[in-house]
Amino acid sequence: MSRKAPWITYRPELKVLDCTIRDGGLVNDSHFSDDVVKGVYEACVDAGIDYMEIGYKNSPERFPADKFGPWRHCHEEDMRRVVGDHSAEDTGLKLCAMADAGGKSEWEKQIGPAKDSVLDVIRVACYANEISEALEMLEHCKEMGYETFLNVMAISVTADAEIDTVLRAAADSPASTVVVVDSFGNLYREQVDGLVRRYQKALEGTGKEVGMHAHNNLQLAFANTIEAIILGCNRVDATLMGLGRGAGNCPMEILLGFLRNPKFQLRPVLKVIQEQIMPLRQQHDWGPSIPYMLTGQRNMHPRTAIAFRNGEAPDDYLAFYDQLVADV
Amino acid sequence: MSRKAPWITYRPELKVLDCTIRDGGLVNDSHFSDDVVKGVYEACVDAGIDYMEIGYKNSPERFPADKFGPWRHCHEEDMRRVVGDHSAEDTGLKLCAMADAGGKSEWEKQIGPAKDSVLDVIRVACYANEISEALEMLEHCKEMGYETFLNVMAISVTADAEIDTVLRAAADSPASTVVVVDSFGNLYREQVDGLVRRYQKALEGTGKEVGMHAHNNLQLAFANTIEAIILGCNRVDATLMGLGRGAGNCPMEILLGFLRNPKFQLRPVLKVIQEQIMPLRQQHDWGPSIPYMLTGQRNMHPRTAIAFRNGEAPDDYLAFYDQLVADV
Numbered sequence: 001m002s003r004k005a006p007w008i009t010y011r012p013e014l015k016v017l018d019c020t021i022r023d024g025g026l027v028n029d030s031h032f033s034d035d036v037v038k039g040v041y042e043a044c045v046d047a048g049i050d051y052m053e054i055g056y057k058n059s060p061e062r063f064p065a066d067k068f069g070p071w072r073h074c075h076e077e078d079m080r081r082v083v084g085d086h087s088a089e090d091t092g093l094k095l096c097a098m099a100d101a102g103g104k105s106e107w108e109k110q111i112g113p114a115k116d117s118v119l120d121v122i123r124v125a126c127y128a129n130e131i132s133e134a135l136e137m138l139e140h141c142k143e144m145g146y147e148t149f150l151n152v153m154a155i156s157v158t159a160d161a162e163i164d165t166v167l168r169a170a171a172d173s174p175a176s177t178v179v180v181v182d183s184f185g186n187l188y189r190e191q192v193d194g195l196v197r198r199y200q201k202a203l204e205g206t207g208k209e210v211g212m213h214a215h216n217n218l219q220l221a222f223a224n225t226i227e228a229i230i231l232g233c234n235r236v237d238a239t240l241m242g243l244g245r246g247a248g249n250c251p252m253e254i255l256l257g258f259l260r261n262p263k264f265q266l267r268p269v270l271k272v273i274q275e276q277i278m279p280l281r282q283q284h285d286w287g288p289s290i291p292y293m294l295t296g297q298r299n300m301h302p303r304t305a306i307a308f309r310n311g312e313a314p315d316d317y318l319a320f321y322d323q324l325v326a327d328v
Numbered sequence: 329m330s331r332k333a334p335w336i337t338y339r340p341e342l343k344v345l346d347c348t349i350r351d352g353g354l355v356n357d358s359h360f361s362d363d364v365v366k367g368v369y370e371a372c373v374d375a376g377i378d379y380m381e382i383g384y385k386n387s388p389e390r391f392p393a394d395k396f397g398p399w400r401h402c403h404e405e406d407m408r409r410v411v412g413d414h415s416a417e418d419t420g421l422k423l424c425a426m427a428d429a430g431g432k433s434e435w436e437k438q439i440g441p442a443k444d445s446v447l448d449v450i451r452v453a454c455y456a457n458e459i460s461e462a463l464e465m466l467e468h469c470k471e472m473g474y475e476t477f478l479n480v481m482a483i484s485v486t487a488d489a490e491i492d493t494v495l496r497a498a499a500d501s502p503a504s505t506v507v508v509v510d511s512f513g514n515l516y517r518e519q520v521d522g523l524v525r526r527y528q529k530a531l532e533g534t535g536k537e538v539g540m541h542a543h544n545n546l547q548l549a550f551a552n553t554i555e556a557i558i559l560g561c562n563r564v565d566a567t568l569m570g571l572g573r574g575a576g577n578c579p580m581e582i583l584l585g586f587l588r589n590p591k592f593q594l595r596p597v598l599k600v601i602q603e604q605i606m607p608l609r610q611q612h613d614w615g616p617s618i619p620y621m622l623t624g625q626r627n628m629h630p631r632t633a634i635a636f637r638n639g640e641a642p643d644d645y646l647a648f649y650d651q652l653v654a655d656v
Binding site: 026221223226270288297317 | 352371516517534544546547548549551552554555558569579581582585586594595598599601602606616617621622625643644645646649
C-alpha cells in the first residue's frame with residue numbers, strides 16, 4: 001500500500017529525471033550550445049530535479065564529431081566546461097548519460113571509472129532483442145562505479161513473452177531502475193497499467209524501481225506519466241517544454257506542477273524554457289501534431305512523420321494520412 | 329459490468345459530440361464563415377459523429393449581432409443556409425445548440441418548437457448556483473420537443489455538497505445526459521474518476537448518461553476523456569484540432585483514433601481540419617501553452633492567461649508566472 005500515490009501529500013521516493021539534452025539531442029544531432037546545457041543544468045539544480053541526462057555516450061566513430069555535437073559523446077572535458085567539478089552531493093542532482101546497445105556505443109572504451117567522471121549514472125538503452133549486450137554494459141558500468149538504469153525501448157511493439165524474458169534478466173542485473181519506454185507514443189492508459197504492473201511484479205523483492213519514459217504523439221505523455229506514478233512508479237522522465245524528436249516528451253513544467261513535494265520549484269524551469277528552449281523553436285519542429293499522432297495511433301516509429309515534416313508540404317496532413325493508408 | 333469499456337471491441341452506446349463551432353466560437357466571437365460551418369457539418373456527417381453543436385442560443389440583446397457572429401444566436405435562417413433541411417434521421421447526426429443560464433439567453437423567446445427547427449438537441453449550460461433556472465430551461469426545451477443535456481460548468485471549483493444537490497435535481501430533470509465540464513482544465517485522473525463515479529451514482533436507475541467535456545490546459549483533455557470512457561461515460565465532447573478558448577478542448581482527431589467503432593472515420597475529420605481549421609490558426613491563438621497550464625494548475629478561469637496572451641509580451645511566460653504569484 002505504501003507504493004500507492006497519496007493524493008495531496010507526496011512520496012519522497014519519487015524522483016524526476018530531466019532528459020532534455022539527451023533525448024532533445026535527437027532533434028538537433030546534439031548540437032546544443034554550452035549556454036543551453038549550462039542553463040538546463042542550473043535549472044535542474046535550482047528546481048530540485050533529481051537526475052539530469054546530459055547526453056549520449058555514443059560511438060565517436062559511428063556518430064562522427066563533424067556531424068554530431070558534443071552531447072552525443074559526453075567527453076569528460078566537454079561536460080566539465082559546463083558543469084565544472086559537478087558533485088551530486090553538493091547539488092542534489094545526479095548527472096547521467098545514456099549508452100545504447102546495438103553497436104551504437106563503444107562502451108568498454110568510452111565509459112571509464114566513475115571516480116574520474118562528473119557522471120553519476122549510466123542509463124543503458126536497448127531494444128528487447130539486444131538485452132544480452134545491455135546486461136554486459138550494465139555489469140561494466142557497475143564495475144566502473146556507476147548507478148545504472150535499463151531503458152527497454154519501443155515496448156509497445158514488444159511481445160509480452162519477450163518483455164517477461166527481458167524483465168527476468170533485468171531483475172538479476174545491477175540496474176537500479178528499469179524504465180517503461182513508450183518510444184512510439186502509442187500507449188493508452190490501460191496499456192500503461194498493464195506494463196507498469198508487469199514490471200513491478202517481475203522486479204518485486206529486488207529493491208529496483210520502475211521508471212516511465214513517455215512520448216507525446218497522442219497528447220498522453222503527461223497523462224501516462226502520472227498514471228505510472230499513481231501505480232507506484234518512482235522514476236519519471238521529462239523534458240523542458242517537451243523538447244524531443246517528433247511529438248516530444250512529457251513536459252517537465254506540467255509534471256512539476258502536479259508533484260506535491262515542496263522541494264520542486266517551477267520558476268527555474270520556466271526561466272530556462274524562456275531563455276534557452278523557446279529560441280530553439282525557431283529552428284526546430286517538435287511537439288504534438290497530426291502527423292506524429294498518426295504514427296502513434298498506428299504504433300509506428302515516428303521517422304516517416306519526421307521525414308514528411310521535413311519534406312515539401314509539411315502541413316499537408318491529409319496527404320500523409322493517405323500515404324500511410326496506401327503503405328499498408 | 330456492461331458499463332466497463334471493452335478493450336479492442338467497442339460500446340455502441342458511446343456517442344461523440346463535436347462542439348467546434350459552439351465552444352470554438354469563444355475564440356472568435358462566433359464569427360465563423362458559412363464555409364467553415366458547412367465544412368464542419370459535412371465532416372461530422374461523413375465521419376459518423378453523433379452530435380454537432382452548431383452554436384449558442386444566446387441573447388441577441390446581450391450578445392449583439394454587430395459584435396458577435398451568427399453562431400452565437402443560431403437563428404433558424406442562418407443554420408438552414410448551411411445545413412439545409414437537416415434531418416437527423418437521414419444523416420445520423422443530431423444538431424445541437426447551447427443555451428446558457430444566468431441571463432445569457434432569452435430562452436423562452438428564442439427557443440421555439442423543435443418541429444420548426446433543424447435543431448434536435450438543446451444543451452443547457454449553467455454554473456451550480458444557476459441550477460434552478462437551468463431546470464426551468466430544461467423543462468421548456470422538453471415541452472418544445474428537444475432532447476436536452478445539462479452541462480454544469482466549472483466543476484473543479486464546485487464543492488462536493490453542491491455537486492450532489494445539482495445532481496439530485498438533474499436526476500429528476502428531463503436531461504438525457506449530465507456532463508462533467510472541466511472548464512478550467514484543472515482535473516487530474518483521480519479527480520475525473522471521483523466525479524464520473526459521483527455522477528453515475530446520482531443518476532443510477534434514471535437511464536441518463538454521463539458526459540465528459542474536457543479542456544487541455546494540462547494536456548489532459550484527451551486523457552481525461554478516455555478515462556471517463558473507461559469508467560462507462562457514454563457521451564464525450566471534442567473539437568477539431570482542439571479548437572477552443574485558451575488551451576482548447578479534447579482534439580476530435582485523437583479521440584476518433586482511439587474509438588474502435590468502425591462507423592467513425594478519421595479522413596473526413598483530417599480533411600476539414602486541413603481545409604477549414606488550420607487556416608484559422610493564422611488569426612487565432614489556441615492550444616496548450618505555458619500560460620494556460622499555469623491557470624489550469626491553479627484551478628483558475630483562463631481569462632487572465634488569455635488577456636496576457638493578447639497583451640504586449642505574449643511569450644514572456646516568466647512574467648506571467650511572477651504576476652500570478654504576486655496576485656495571490
